[in-house]
Amino acid sequence: MIVTVTANPALDVTYRIGALEPGAVIRPAEVRKRAGGKGINVARVLHALGRETLAIAPVGGTDAELFREDLAAAGIPHRLTAIDGATRRTTALVAPDDVTLVNEPGPRMSEVDWQRLTGEVGKHLEHAGVLVCSGSLPPGAPLDGYAQLIVLAKNAGVPTVLDTSGEALREGIKSGPDVVKPNADELRELTGDPHELRAGGAGAVLVSLGPRGMLAATADGTWLARPSRKLDGNTTGAGDAAVAGIAMNLHRSWPEVLRHAVALSAAAVLGPLAGDADLAHYRRELGAVTVEETHATGVNG
Amino acid sequence: MIVTVTANPALDVTYRIGALEPGAVIRPAEVRKRAGGKGINVARVLHALGRETLAIAPVGGTDAELFREDLAAAGIPHRLTAIDGATRRTTALVAPDDVTLVNEPGPRMSEVDWQRLTGEVGKHLEHAGVLVCSGSLPPGAPLDGYAQLIVLAKNAGVPTVLDTSGEALREGIKSGPDVVKPNADELRELTGDPHELRAGGAGAVLVSLGPRGMLAATADGTWLARPSRKLDGNTTGAGDAAVAGIAMNLHRSWPEVLRHAVALSAAAVLGPLAGDADLAHYRRELGAVTVEETHATGVNG
Numbered sequence: 328m329i330v331t332v333t334a335n336p337a338l339d340v341t342y343r344i345g346a347l348e349p350g351a352v353i354r355p356a357e358v359r360k361r362a363g364g365k366g367i368n369v370a371r372v373l374h375a376l377g378r379e380t381l382a383i384a385p386v387g388g389t390d391a392e393l394f395r396e397d398l399a400a401a402g403i404p405h406r407l408t409a410i411d412g413a414t415r416r417t418t419a420l421v422a423p424d425d426v427t428l429v430n431e432p433g434p435r436m437s438e439v440d441w442q443r444l445t446g447e448v449g450k451h452l453e454h455a456g457v458l459v460c461s462g463s464l465p466p467g468a469p470l471d472g473y474a475q476l477i478v479l480a481k482n483a484g485v486p487t488v489l490d491t492s493g494e495a496l497r498e499g500i501k502s503g504p505d506v507v508k509p510n511a512d513e514l515r516e517l518t519g520d521p522h523e524l525r526a527g528g529a530g531a532v533l534v535s536l537g538p539r540g541m542l543a544a545t546a547d548g549t550w551l552a553r554p555s556r557k558l559d560g561n562t563t564g565a566g567d568a569a570v571a572g573i574a575m576n577l578h579r580s581w582p583e584v585l586r587h588a589v590a591l592s593a594a595a596v597l598g599p600l601a602g603d604a605d606l607a608h609y610r611r612e613l614g615a616v617t618v619e620e621t622h623a624t625g626v627n628g
Numbered sequence: 629m630i631v632t633v634t635a636n637p638a639l640d641v642t643y644r645i646g647a648l649e650p651g652a653v654i655r656p657a658e659v660r661k662r663a664g665g666k667g668i669n670v671a672r673v674l675h676a677l678g679r680e681t682l683a684i685a686p687v688g689g690t691d692a693e694l695f696r697e698d699l700a701a702a703g704i705p706h707r708l709t710a711i712d713g714a715t716r717r718t719t720a721l722v723a724p725d726d727v728t729l730v731n732e733p734g735p736r737m738s739e740v741d742w743q744r745l746t747g748e749v750g751k752h753l754e755h756a757g758v759l760v761c762s763g764s765l766p767p768g769a770p771l772d773g774y775a776q777l778i779v780l781a782k783n784a785g786v787p788t789v790l791d792t793s794g795e796a797l798r799e800g801i802k803s804g805p806d807v808v809k810p811n812a813d814e815l816r817e818l819t820g821d822p823h824e825l826r827a828g829g830a831g832a833v834l835v836s837l838g839p840r841g842m843l844a845a846t847a848d849g850t851w852l853a854r855p856s857r858k859l860d861g862n863t864t865g866a867g868d869a870a871v872a873g874i875a876m877n878l879h880r881s882w883p884e885v886l887r888h889a890v891a892l893s894a895a896a897v898l899g900p901l902a903g904d905a906d907l908a909h910y911r912r913e914l915g916a917v918t919v920e921e922t923h924a925t926g927v928n929g
Contacts, residue, residue: 342730347650350726358732389690418719420730425651429643429721431659 328379329574330455330485331366332448332476335433335465336384337417338394339363341600346422353420362397363417363601365461365490368567369574371602372591374403378575381406381451385444387434388413408447410440419563419601426563433465441468448476452483457574459488460504461567464495474502486577489529490570492516505530505577508570510537531581533573533588535566540589540616543581548620552585554593555615564601565592582618589616629680630875631756631786632667633749633777636734636766637685638718639695640664642901647723654721663698664718664902666762666791669868670875672903673892675704679876682707682752686745688735689714709748711741720864720902727864734766742769749777753784758875761800762791762868771795775803787878790830791871793817806831806878809871811838832882834874834889836867841890841917844882849921853886855894856916865902866893883919890917 339362342355362384370382382403386394387410394414398405412434420427436444452458458480460473469475473495477487481503489496489504492513500507507529514521514534521532521544531545540553572588579587594609595601640663643656663685671683683704687695688711695715699706713735721728737745753759759781761774770776774796778788782804790797790805793814801808808830815822815835822833822845832846841854873889880888895910896902 342732344730347648347728349648349723349728352729352731354731354733389693392690418730422650427648427650428653429645429719430653430655431643432655 328381328454329370329373329457329459330381330383330448330451331370331459331461332444333364333366333382333384333462334444334460334468334472335415335463336362336364336367336386336394337415337431337433338390339601340416340418341421342418343421347420347425347427359600360393360397361401361600362394365567365570366459367398368564368602369459369461369571370403370405371401372568372571372595372604373575374401375604375606376571376575380404383408383444383447383451385410385436385440386414387411390414390416406447406451408440408443410434410443411437412440421561426561428563433463435467436465437467441472445475445479449479452480452485455480455483455485457488457577458485459490459570459574460499461490461570463491470494471498471502473499477502477504488570488574488577490566500524500528503528503530506533506573508533508535508566508573510535510566533569533585535569535592537562537565541569541585541592542621543585545581547581549622550582550585550618551621552582552589552616552618554589555612555617558593558596560596561598561600562596564598564603565595567602568592568595568604585618586613586616629682629755630671630674630758630760631682631684631749631752632671632760632762633745634665634667634683634685634763635745635761635769635773636716636764637663637665637668637687637695638716638732638734639691640718640720640902642720642722644722648721648726648728660901661694661698662702662901663695666868666871667760668699669865669903670760670762670872671704671706672702673869673872673896673905674876675702676905676907677872677876681705684709684745684748684752686711686737686741687715688712691715691717707748707752709741709744711735711744712738713741722862727862729864734764736768737766738768742773746776746780750780753781753786756781756784756786758789758878759786760789760791760871760875761805762871764792765796772799772802774800778803778805789871789875789878791867801825801829804829804831807834807874809834809836809867809874811836811867834870834886836870836893838863842870842886842893843922844886846882848882850923851883851886851919852922853883853890853917853919855890856913856918859894859897861897862899862901863897865899865904866896868903869893869896869905886919887914887917
């Protein structure tokens with residue numbers, strides 16, 4: 328079972344609109360609401376692939392009910408812990424030519440809120456094959472919040488994947504996660520060189536490069552995987568699909584991990600919403616991704 | 629007491645943002661949520677002016693609680709009737725240079741939902757001085773929904789103000805409301821000539837003309853009122869403030885009704901959110917609005 332933790336989840340609202348004209352009155356043709364956040368997206372992809380998963384997230388306020396109902400309707404196993412604050416919303420304004428995101432800040436987590444979350448994660452580590460920690464930490468959460476969870480997992484013998492950025496990533500690395508998956512911007516925010524993150528404590532650094540694929544800097548070598556072609560579509564959630572691909576293939580060689588991650592990421596670009604993936608494209612793309620060993624140390628070019 | 633009915637209310641969400649760039653990820657500096665819809669805005673203005681008011685609206689779903697809490701916190705007397713569907717949201721993206729609105733469609737009202745609303749309105753007509761019907765009719769509501777309420781009010785001897793558009797306005801006029809208040813676009817959608825609406829059943833037609841003021845076509849004559857100057861600000865809710873000004877001054881002469889409506893409308897442009905008004909500006913503007921009799925029959929120029 329792959330356990331995902333989303334410390335700063337959101338109710339994702341998607342408005343399909345004709346065009347985003349500043350100053351206009353827009354009447355969306357379609358309104359969709361669903362449970363969101365990076366770890367939720369990871370669990371959604373895993374569930375679609377028939378993998379056993381458990382999505383853990385702290386929720387509160389009136390939207391907590393919609394959040395829970397959506398996960399239940401999708402059949403995604405979940406444990407939602409209570410917080411005093413109200414779960415935020417993220418709004419995607421999806422026009423034919425662009426997607427504009429309006430992301431509310433997360434509610435402030437109290438110490439008790441945070442303890443409820445770590446307690447819930449602790450309960451499920453015994454049955455976990457991998458722990459995935461995804462997304463930002465909300466206001467009030469300890470800066471080393473993900474590091475705390477990674478230590479719990481290590482003590483239980485559970486491999487960990489960390490997908491966050493900034494201070495949460497910097498602090499998380501110190502606890503020695505097996506994999507961190509920054510994108511190129513998130514990596515550059517800390518250092519241009521993935522090997523520096525390894526030196527800092529990360530077992531392997533897998534850098535998502537958008538349409539250019541993914542780089543893996545590991546103890547066994549460095550590889551670059553490229554998708555067969557650039558796709559037009561919805562890139563929101565493509566990184567989360569890559570994390571799902573990593574988490575479910577951690578027992579394989581790094582070139583194989585990369586192949587699955589890049590193929591799933593490409594399939595997610597063809598999915599209508601974050602957390603959706605075109606599984607037929609995933610299967611086709613698995614044989615089409617190219618993986619080669621590289622001696623590059625940076626992520627540019 | 630002025631009773632307002634909002635058949636298609638919304639939870640109004642306001643995001644204060646730096647700029648609306650299509651394709652960007654926007655993190656709002658401020659998020660505000662409150663009970664909205666045109667009749668709610670009218671009641672909010674009346675309440676701020678110390679007038680006795682009662683806001684009636686049908687609400688449902690998880691946002692009904694936020695809607696109710698906000699009215700309670702603002703101290704606005706209200707009666708909310710239940711609907712099976714979920715209350716919609718409208719989102720205002722407020723940038724320094726423009727306000728972009730994203731308006732969800734309303735939930736479908738069942739026949740039972742509608743009967744609950746009319747039943748609630750009927751209960752309060754005995755103590756009502758004026759009935760205000762504001763905004764669109766949601767899907768499922770009868771096309772003559774506002775006409776039904778106006779007939780109830782007439783039977784109870786209560787004067788009525790109708791502020792809606794399209795088919796709801798066309799059907800509502802047939803029931804003989806004392807005042808209808810289209811804006812220039814809403815008037816042109818039916819006819820360019822306010823006197824035609826009077827011939828169709830409306831007692832008086834007050835046309836809001838934005839920064840150009842307001843025209844009153846009545847049995848006693850036709851007047852044009854102009855504000856002292858054009859204001860920069862938030863025009864959302866300015867028409868609702870005008871309706872509040874009309875409803876609370878129906879016992880006065882038409883030039884006086886216009887003076888109050890135009891002054892309150894200008895004061896609303898200076899308010900931060902729909903339903904807010906700068907009451908100091910209202911009082912100043914009351915003496916500065918110019919009203920003159922006119923023989924114009926249209927609203928252009």
